[in-house]
Amino acid sequence: VIFVLALVLGLSRRNQGANGFQSTFIERCEKFNGPDCQNIWKVFSQAYVRRDPCNVPMEAYNALMAAASIQPVCNRELFWSKTKQIVHAFTAKRDCYITMEDTLLGFMLDGLTWCGKENSSETFTSGCPGWSQCENNPVRSFWNRASAAFAEAACGDVTVMLNGSISTPFSPASIFGSIEIKRLNYRVRSLNVILVTQNNTGTDCSNASLKDLLDTLGAGISYSCRAVPEAQIQACSSDPKRTCGPCW
Numbered sequence: 001v002i003f004v005l006a007l008v009l010g011l012s013r014r015n016q017g018a019n020g021f022q023s024t025f026i027e028r029c030e031k032f033n034g035p036d037c038q039n040i041w042k043v044f045s046q047a048y049v050r051r052d053p054c055n056v057p058m059e060a061y062n063a064l065m066a067a068a069s070i071q072p073v074c075n076r077e078l079f080w081s082k083t084k085q086i087v088h089a090f091t092a093k094r095d096c097y098i099t100m101e102d103t104l105l106g107f108m109l110d111g112l113t114w115c116g117k118e119n120s121s122e123t124f125t126s127g128c129p130g131w132s133q134c135e136n137n138p139v140r141s142f143w144n145r146a147s148a149a150f151a152e153a154a155c156g157d158v159t160v161m162l163n164g165s166i167s168t169p170f171s172p173a174s175i176f177g178s179i180e181i182k183r184l185n186y187r188v189r190s191l192n193v194i195l196v197t198q199n200n201t202g203t204d205c206s207n208a209s210l211k212d213l214l215d216t217l218g219a220g221i222s223y224s225c226r227a228v229p230e231a232q233i234q235a236c237s238s239d240p241k242r243t244c245g246p247c248w
């Protein structure tokens, strides 16, 4: 009796985790007014369910990107690398800038972990491979694939906020450095780097890693860089005008 009870309890707890993930996904989708959230869930889960969680390549999410496509955005795309918190504090107030996490897919999956297992039709939220444990894990491949689509949708003048408190603000191993910058296409006119600094300490626009950035940037795209203290960005965040265009 104890064994059966333990089994039933164990199974229901496992399902709760999986259903909890699915309901968070659907709730966030509906909150965003996503089109056909049930279908998006189905297409999303097909990317990793019943698969070895270390063998889910970016391409597994191609069908998802077709079902929940990222529309072209001109002059308002904001990329980031090692500046997540400050950037989202900024865009929460200045809604003219759009980050990956302001698109339907980014909004639904921000902060979540998920994976499947061979021979199981469930979604798991624990026991999944870590970000660097194996390259083709469901979470990392999703962000790589979605970020590629986000960069391909960019148009006009785009902005990136990089961290001026670290020695390599531009890292070729980051998603921005390995995926997004390479996917900016002919529709993009300029890439404007904002180097977020702490009271003008740390690095400036002469940082060696920014030369790597320039080497990676497509020939037709112009480049600018400006070091801006974090306090100034925060002051811009509380500017109630919510207008586009730089405030620094």
Ligand code: APR
Pocket: 078, 079, 080, 081, 082, 083, 084, 099, 100, 131, 132, 143, 147, 150, 173, 174, 175, 176, 177, 180
């Ligand atoms: N472990 C866990 N998560 C990681 C790790 C890691 N080692 N590295 C990256 N991530 C995930 C986290 O969710 C983290 O918040 O990627 C996010 C961004 O990592 P950063 O190194 O700060 O930046 P980057 O790799 O350049 O990715 C940010 O990608 O999603 C797009 O448009 C977005 O421009 C942005 C860029």
